[in-house]
Amino acid sequence: MLNLPFGRVRFCDGISRRSMLQVGALSFGAMGLTLADVLRAEAAAKKNDDLPRTRHKAVINIFLGGGPPHQDMWDLKPDAPAEIRGEFKPIATKVPGIQIGETFTRIAKAADKFAFIRSVVGARGGHDAFQCTTGWPQQSLAPLGGRPSIGSAVWKLQGNVDPSVPPFIGMAEKTQHGPWSDSGQTGFLGSTFAAFKPSGPDMQNMTLSVANKDHLPDRKKLLAGFDDLKREMDHVGNVRAADAATERAFDVLTSSKLVDALDVTKESQKVRERYGDGKPYKFQYDGAPTVNEHLLIARRLVEAGARVVTLSYGRWDSHGKNFDLVRDHGAKLDQCLTALVEDLELRGMLDDTTVIAWGEFGRTPQINKDAGRDHWPQVSCAILAGGGMKTGQVIGSTDKNGGLAKDRPVGFGDIFATLYHNLGLNPETTTITDPTGRPQHLTEGKALPELV
Secondary structure: OOOOOOOOOOOOOOOOHHHHHHHHHOEEOOOOEEHHHHHHHHHHHHHOOOOOOOOOOEEEEEEOOOOOOHHHOOOOOOOOOHHHHOOOOEEEOOOOOOEEEOOOHHHHHOHHHEEEEEEEEOOOOOOOOHHHHHOOOOOOOHHHOOOOOHHHHHHHHHOOOEOOEOOEEEOOOOOOOHHHHOOOOOHHHOHHHOOEOOOOHHHHHHOOOOOOHHHOOOHHHHHHHHHHHHHHHHHHOOOOOOOHHHHHHHHHHHOOHHHHHOOHHHOOHHHHHHHOOOOOOOOOOOOOOOOOHHHHHHHHHHHHOOOEEEEEOOOOOOOOOHHHHHHHHHHHHHHHHHHHHHHHHHOOOHHHEEEEEEOOOEEOOOOOOOOOOOEEOOOEEEEEEEOOOOOOEEEOEEOOOOOOEEEOOEEHHHHHHHHHHHOOOOOOOOEEEOOOOOEEEOOOOOOOOOOO
16 A cells, blocks of 8 residues: 655655655555566566557457357347247348347447457367456466466567556456456566556555545645655655656656546446446356446557556356346447447457457357256357457358357457557567567467458
8 A cells, every 4th residue: 555644754845865766566356566666577577678669559348247148139049949949039230141149239339340250269268268258268377377468468568568567457346256357467577567446455555545534635635745845856856765766656647648538437428338337247246347438448458558458347157047147248248348349449449459349168059957058168258349450251160050160260368469460579589588588479360350
């Protein structure tokens, strides 16, 4: 926790020398690593890094934890037997020849802005976000710490867009089943490149929690105090412990940019209503709530300078009441996902921002006795938008029952190769050096030519 104990040994502006030094102790993740440490490591990494710097492109990765039922969303089977096809009917979309589930009326009307992948294969069957944040099986390079998530890799390779905004931000709410709230692990890159998590202690630090609010009646006064301290440091140079990294830590803390981006009340009521709030939260159990405003915050974070934003939306583990769950979760996702894509387009951000929503695996073709569908890693689905991709199309198909990929199987690595490509990184040539000194490729797949 950031500590600003006003009222002790002070500079002339009222801020103590010790308080100033503690500003650099903003921690990232649960590792106890200070922000100053992170910035020093980042500077060291960049010193020997001759990779080209790209303009600001971003990914918003929406994890549908639990395994969404592909045959009730983007890949309906109306000609299958009743015990397989389920309760939903397909509806026409804006793109001739493409049909999706009746729950997704808004997405249907904007289908030219989306690409639907119906043949995602290679899921390992674990109830976790690992493959959806890295593109790799969890055991890959495990002895070295594992593969880094896309957020950590992009932070390492491309750095910050803005020094006051972390390039990798995880919006996932804490879930009872912990792996569903995994924003993406750092793998062999280490805790330096961990996601900033606004819902945890990171946000408590960012909002500068101070015990005696009487001494800090408003944020402007606090920022003014920091400005005065900076000027005094520059003038007399009597705080020798404040190295360049700690100075940059000040930049984060004294900038309102990140805090403002996380504050949806700064949006108009009209915009917030377009996204909705996702309430009431139903079928949550041990998973994530359907917080529609997280998608709005994700847009605001990208606008502020974030490169990768991950979030967990809903709890899709529908062993029972599958169709009730899809009516609830699906309708809410339909609203906020289309609002996000429309919002990005209106702001001129859509071509530079890739949006993807998907889960760790699919659901069984056969409906069980509890009107549910069980785990089915054999095939699953994904929906993408933006990133300059060729949208308004379906990639791949499944057999008549939705149980196996019929043509054009797409691996997790292929999807991540596409995401990296959209971020301006060549997935076939870009590598990151592991702790043994060996270069490791970002993914084992290839960018989907249908999209790029």
